[in-house]
Each structure stands twice: as C-alpha cells, then as structure tokens.
Amino acid sequence: MNNCKKLLALGLAGAMTLSLAACGGGSSSGTSSDGTSSADKVVYRELYSGEVTTLNYLTTSNTNEYAIGANVVDCLVEYDNYGNIIPSLAESWEHNDDMTEWTFHIRKGAKWVDKTGAEVADVTANDWVSTAAYVNDAHNDSGSQYMYDTGSVVHNAQAYYDYTAYLLTLETMGIATGENAVDEDGDPIEVVDPVSPEDIGVKAVDDYTLVFTLDQPCPFFLSVLSYTSYMPVYGPFLEEMGDQFGLDADSLLYCGSYILSSFEPQYERVLTKNPTYWDKDNVFIDEIRMTYNAEANSVSTAMYESGEVDYVEVSSDLLDSMLKDEKTKDLVHGSRPDNSFSYFFCFNFDPQFDEEYEPENWKIAVNNTNFRKAVMAGLDRVKALTVNDPYNPESLLNNTVTPANFAVGDGKDFTQYDALKAYTDGDSFDAAKAVEYRDAAKAELTAAGATFPIKVLMPYNPSSTNWDKECQVIEQQLEGVLGTDFIDIIVEAGPETGFLSSVRRSGNYALLKCNWGADYADPQTWSEPFGEGNNYNFWDTSEDPETAALFDAYSAKVAQASAIYDDDAARYTAFAEAEAMLIDNAIIIPFSISSGSGYTICDLNPLEGEYASYGVASQRYKYQKLYDTSMSMEEFNTAYAAWEEARTKAVAE
Structure with missing residues (x-):
C-alpha cells in the first residue's frame, strides 16, 4: 500500500476526515484557460459516452x-x-x-x-x-x-x-x-x-x-x-x-463551485474551479475534464492503467476477471449503496393481459392473502440478486419499501420503528412457511373456483442488463419451493422501448419488479406509488371485499401520518404502521435498492462527497479530493463500515 492509500484507509477508519493536503494523482502543469499558472493543478479525468x-x-x-x-x-x-x-x-x-x-x-x-x-x-x-x-x-x-x-x-x-x-x-x-x-x-x-x-x-x-x-x-x-x-x-x-x-x-x-469553461459536444467538457466561489476552500479539485468516447466502457480500464483517466465503471461480466487480474485486483471496489431507489415486486390486482394467461383465474389468486404470502416467503431474494452482484448481494437487499439509512425521525432510522423493525432485521424468505401458506391458499382457492397451476405472467425489459437472467433464477427458485403443480411462472420479454407504458401502466403483468425513486427526505414519498389511482399494482380497483377494506385502512393510515407535522416520532410511527400493512399482507414484496455505481476503479473517495438520496447532491464534486490510486475492495469495505458508524452518530446528534 503506498502512502496515499495508507492515508486514505487510516483517515476513513478513524474520524472519517482526511488532511486537506490530499494526494493529487491528476496534477498537471501549464496554463489554465483564464491565463493563470496551473502548476500543481489537481485535475480529475473521466470518459463519457x-x-x-x-x-x-x-x-x-x-x-x-x-x-x-x-x-x-x-x-x-x-x-x-x-x-x-x-x-x-x-x-x-x-x-x-x-x-x-x-x-x-x-x-x-x-x-x-x-x-x-x-x-x-x-x-x-x-x-x-x-x-x-x-x-x-x-x-x-x-x-x-x-x-x-x-x-x-x-x-x-x-x-x-x-x-x-x-x-x-x-x-x-x-x-x-x-x-x-x-x-x-x-x-x-x-x-x-x-x-x-x-x-x-x-x-x-x-x-x-x-x-x-x-x-x-x-x-x-x-x-x-x-x-x-x-x-x-x-x-x-x-x-x-x-x-x-x-x-x-x-x-x-x-x-456554484465550478464554471463550465469549455463545452464541445462529443469531444470534451471542462469544469474549472470558480475563483469567486463563496466556499472555495472546500473545493479541492481544480479542474474536472470529461472526454467523449463512444467506447468508454471498453477502453477506460486500459486508459486508467496508462494514467489517462481516474475513473472506471466495472461491468458485472468483467468483475470476476478484474478481481483475479494482478494489475487490477487491488483497485476495484464497491460503491456506497444507492438508497434513492427502492425495488419491489408488485402483484397486479387488475390484470389486463391476454386470455392465454388466465386473467380471471389470476384475479381469484391475487386477492387471496395466503397465495401472496406463499410467493413472498418462497422468494429467495439474495439468490436472485447474485445475478447482479455475485460478491455481496446482501448489500443490495431491501427488507422494506423505504430503504434503510434514508429517513431519520427523532434520531432513529425509519426502518427501525417498531412496526418495521422485525422486517428490517430479518428475511422474508422461509421455504417452510411458504409451503404452509401454499397449502392454506390451495384449499381456499379451490373452494373459490380457481384452477391450478396458477399462471403468473412475469415480464422483463430486455434492454435492462441481466433482468432476463434474474427472472429465470426467480422462476426456477419459486417453482422449486412451491411446486409446478401450484404455480407456473411465465417469463416473457416486454418491448425494449415503451416498457412502462405497455406493461406496468397498462396492467399487462401478474408479478413485476417495479421501482420508485425518492423525491424528498420523508417516508411519505415512499407511500405515493400505492395510493388511489396508482398505476403500480391497481389494488385500489379490486372488487374483493377483503382487499378493498385493506386499501381503505392503508389510505386512512397514510392520511393520518401525513397530517402530523410537529412530531417526528408520531409521524414516522404512523408511516411505519402504514408501510407494515403492505408487507404484512404481501401487497408488495420488498426486494432491493440500486447498486449505485456498482463496482468501480476510482481515484476519488466516494464517501467524502455530499450525501443525499434525492436531489442533485450525489452529483457534486465539492468536498471531494483526488488520490494517487483507487481503494481496494477491503479498504472500501473498512471505510464504508466506519462511515456507517460515524453517520449514525452524526445523525443522532
């Protein structure tokens, strides 16, 4: 480990702060665009396509x-x-x-x-x-x-x-x-x-x-x-x-902290430190140089090795080989999990798919609580997530709709409120319980006139990397737990363009992985996909008395929570109780958060910059410093654990 990497690891594991005299791996000499000397100028370089x-x-x-x-x-x-x-x-x-x-x-x-x-x-x-x-x-x-x-x-x-x-x-x-x-x-x-x-x-x-x-x-x-x-x-x-x-x-x-001093489309963008900026002492990178390259994903690794760029995104298909390559194995690391998006599986209560997939039979099944719970308990989410992250799929797991570390009320993370804590600290996958729910559902559905196996249309967008493989894993895994005589998962490619309009918003699915992005720092934002008139799961349109009553109870609880503005603990308690209704009754199945930048080679420390799960904060270079080389996986994991601990204390204070 060179001295710069040692400084990076030790600083993060301790007080999570670094010396302002950080190692500038991208320093350059010459004359800047405004005619001033640029000796020892700190320059960060990356490609864009x-x-x-x-x-x-x-x-x-x-x-x-x-x-x-x-x-x-x-x-x-x-x-x-x-x-x-x-x-x-x-x-x-x-x-x-x-x-x-x-x-x-x-x-x-x-x-x-x-x-x-x-x-x-x-x-x-x-x-x-x-x-x-x-x-x-x-x-x-x-x-x-x-x-x-x-x-x-x-x-x-x-x-x-x-x-x-x-x-x-x-x-x-x-x-x-x-x-x-x-x-x-x-x-x-x-x-x-x-x-x-x-x-x-x-x-x-x-x-x-x-x-x-x-x-x-x-x-x-x-x-x-x-x-x-x-x-x-x-x-x-x-x-x-x-x-x-x-x-x-x-x-x-x-x-802002930078000026767009040069903008030549399909050639180069240059951000230069703003000399009049009110807080320029907290801007540590003098110039950000972004170079256009249509083949950025395939050439950036070689350019990093030759010292031409400071950032590489490592695709999942190259991750294994790069972690085994002596030249790159100590440079690749993960990124801070991105909790700005939550992914969850929606059951569609208003099926609009073709007769061959038996929409009326699906209506009977989807309004049965034990059927939904059987699917929820039978889904091994970690196994499905290994498709996108074979090394640390647990880091992407999300046990609630609202991600952990998103919202804090009265000094406590929202997902640790009583109504959600058991889910946050546990795992919904339980094959034995899934079989119990299946057997109860089968008896109830048979009495209601359903036929078996229940056909479950599960589309995916073929333009989304690995979604097809994820669906195949889920199909094999769920049918393995619940039995092909009970359930028939039908994986089908949707259109590459207009997927949301033709599939989710039109109700052309039975079970679908959906997502929602946060708009602001409050659990209310995560209730928006499930309200009246939603085009996520359409449960507000169900004519089943039990489902309709549950929707009314959920809506009333959300309204109660939204009306509380002067007591964080009471507001968060009520929102947690509302969200628990969705999970308790398997109206949706929480799945994951985003993978963020995934795995990267980067001479920036991703934990130094502004942090927020909404807005533009995560896109800013202010407060970030440039180092001589990238962290290894071990160094990043140590740093991230220290950051989580320090953040918990900082938020509580």
Whole structure:
C-alpha cells in the first residue's frame, strides 16, 4: 500500500476526515484557460459516452444533464457527507408554527459569473422568484416542475402551470379564446381562470430575504430545495437568452463551485474551479475534464492503467476477471449503496393481459392473502440478486419499501420503528412457511373456483442488463419451493422501448419488479406509488371485499401520518404502521435498492462527497479530493463500515 492509500484507509477508519493536503494523482502543469499558472493543478479525468441535449438545469430531469448544473449552480441548502442539511446560498432559515411559511436569508457576497469567471451580478432572493415563474410556465416544459406540487405544494405554483398549459393548448390550436372551444376530438376545452407568476408563493421581501408560502404544513421542505427546479437563475440574463438559455457554456451563468469553461459536444467538457466561489476552500479539485468516447466502457480500464483517466465503471461480466487480474485486483471496489431507489415486486390486482394467461383465474389468486404470502416467503431474494452482484448481494437487499439509512425521525432510522423493525432485521424468505401458506391458499382457492397451476405472467425489459437472467433464477427458485403443480411462472420479454407504458401502466403483468425513486427526505414519498389511482399494482380497483377494506385502512393510515407535522416520532410511527400493512399482507414484496455505481476503479473517495438520496447532491464534486490510486475492495469495505458508524452518530446528534 503506498502512502496515499495508507492515508486514505487510516483517515476513513478513524474520524472519517482526511488532511486537506490530499494526494493529487491528476496534477498537471501549464496554463489554465483564464491565463493563470496551473502548476500543481489537481485535475480529475473521466470518459463519457452519452452526450447531453441541453444544459438548461431548470427543465431537464436527466441525470447526465443535471449533473453539470449541480456543479455550476448552488442551491439554498446542501449536504455534508453524512446527509445532514447544511447552509449553502441560504445562510439561515426559519418557518412559522405550522410550517406553511419558510423564510430564507440569502448569503451576501455570492456572485453570478460568466464562463470566463467575470462577475455579472450578485445572487439575490429575486433569483428564486425568477426560477419559480420559469419552471411553472408550461411553455418551458420543465421535467421537474412536479416538485412544486409534490409534498411541498407551493401556493399557486400548480395553478399557474395549469393556466399556462391552457394558454399553450389554445396557442397550439390557433384559438384566441377558450370559450366554447373544443379540442381535436371535439371535446370541450375547459376554461382556466388567469393566474400570474406574481401569484406564486415565492416572494423576495428584499434582496436577501426569500419567503416560500405553502398550501399545507411541510416538515421536510428543506429536502425539496436541492432539486434543479429550485435552483436559482439570474432573471435579466434568462430573459435576454430566451429559448437560447442553456444551449452552451456561454448561455449559462454560474454561482456554484465550478464554471463550465469549455463545452464541445462529443469531444470534451471542462469544469474549472470558480475563483469567486463563496466556499472555495472546500473545493479541492481544480479542474474536472470529461472526454467523449463512444467506447468508454471498453477502453477506460486500459486508459486508467496508462494514467489517462481516474475513473472506471466495472461491468458485472468483467468483475470476476478484474478481481483475479494482478494489475487490477487491488483497485476495484464497491460503491456506497444507492438508497434513492427502492425495488419491489408488485402483484397486479387488475390484470389486463391476454386470455392465454388466465386473467380471471389470476384475479381469484391475487386477492387471496395466503397465495401472496406463499410467493413472498418462497422468494429467495439474495439468490436472485447474485445475478447482479455475485460478491455481496446482501448489500443490495431491501427488507422494506423505504430503504434503510434514508429517513431519520427523532434520531432513529425509519426502518427501525417498531412496526418495521422485525422486517428490517430479518428475511422474508422461509421455504417452510411458504409451503404452509401454499397449502392454506390451495384449499381456499379451490373452494373459490380457481384452477391450478396458477399462471403468473412475469415480464422483463430486455434492454435492462441481466433482468432476463434474474427472472429465470426467480422462476426456477419459486417453482422449486412451491411446486409446478401450484404455480407456473411465465417469463416473457416486454418491448425494449415503451416498457412502462405497455406493461406496468397498462396492467399487462401478474408479478413485476417495479421501482420508485425518492423525491424528498420523508417516508411519505415512499407511500405515493400505492395510493388511489396508482398505476403500480391497481389494488385500489379490486372488487374483493377483503382487499378493498385493506386499501381503505392503508389510505386512512397514510392520511393520518401525513397530517402530523410537529412530531417526528408520531409521524414516522404512523408511516411505519402504514408501510407494515403492505408487507404484512404481501401487497408488495420488498426486494432491493440500486447498486449505485456498482463496482468501480476510482481515484476519488466516494464517501467524502455530499450525501443525499434525492436531489442533485450525489452529483457534486465539492468536498471531494483526488488520490494517487483507487481503494481496494477491503479498504472500501473498512471505510464504508466506519462511515456507517460515524453517520449514525452524526445523525443522532
């Protein structure tokens, strides 16, 4: 182990902090783009194979695109490496008693600069007013506008969006007024009352005082503010650029830790440290150089070995050979588990598949609790997850819908609340119980008129790596436990494009692996896929009295939990009880979290950067340092264990 790697491992295993004089493996000499000396400049280099279509951070919802915005524009708040919210462009904030009014005090001295670093204007509260007006105007088609109407419900934001959408419809059809107008199908166009951008509940009291007004109490509002749709924009510049805003590096202004100093599509992107940045002492990498290469996945390993790049993604099919190769075995390591997405199997209560798969028979089976429990207890999730991670599949296992380490209420992780703790600390797979549930279900289903084996249509998206193999493992494993005379798992490829529309949203499945991504730091976000009108499992449409009663009880519990805003413990207890209803009754089967970046070779320490399971924090390079070489698997595992322990203490405090 060289000295830099020793520093990395020892620092993480101890206080989880490192000397600011970190080893700069990518240092270079010469002259920077602004003409200054770049001797000993710390440069991080990586390849990319997917080009962006826009740099407009206010409209994109594409990770590849907003990853640039995340580094060149700051938010009101940011995160430390344990996930705690800390000040950024807002130095401080407070809220009223019922959390419907939030006041932010904007940091004085923060600047908007152009791509050369020349100052253009001060960052002021007006910049967030400009953002709200732009994002909620339907003409701009923002992919993250929904964040103004999800959970937080900013006053009149959705009303303004609906009004501008109405105007856009009239403009598209060439109609001057909506009165007595009809659409292309001949249906009446409903007139929408006028709403102006000034009506939106985002106000600048003065240049450095910003107030958000919400329609309902929102204890998690701070966690909403790290989305692109809440990033500031300098209004006069936005107006000047018009529809040219965000087309290239010249059509953006910057107030974040980096400036997009060079942007040449399908050649190179260069992020340069912002010399006017308010917190530049916490920006340790001077330049981030991203080079386009259509074959990035196949050439990056060789380029790392020759010292040309600092990052390699290791695909699952190459992992085994690279861990056995003397040149790479001590460089490959895992990544921090990504709990921004939860994967779970949905039972479809409103089957819309072909008659050959016996939808009416499936309806009888899926409304039987013992049948669902038999499938849940019979599913060996760890075995299925070895398809994607043969070395540590347990790290991906998720025993609840809400992932562990996602939400903390009253100093305790949500998954450790009483209603969920038994699931969190256990494993739903139990072959003996599965057989018991199967036998009970068989008697009940026979009496209800069902025929056997129960056909279970389980589609997969062929464009998703290894999903087909995972389905095959599950088919063999479940049928092995429950018997092919009881259940017939039918694995079938869905379309490569439009899979969600043609399969999940249209109910063209019996059992399907689904996922949901967190929108904010509260367990409420994980209840959204299962509410009324959902297109995940359609259990709200079931005509079975027992299922309908369960849905009503679940909905009532979610409503009760959502109404609690001034007592974290009570709110989390109620949400945990609601989530337990889903698992207790096997309405869904919790499965896994995302694999994150999977296995990588990387000269950055992934545990040093900002940490959050939502928003843009995980895309930022601020706080990260560059090292001479990559951690090994053992070093990363030691570091991650130390990080988990330190995070638990930090969150509790």
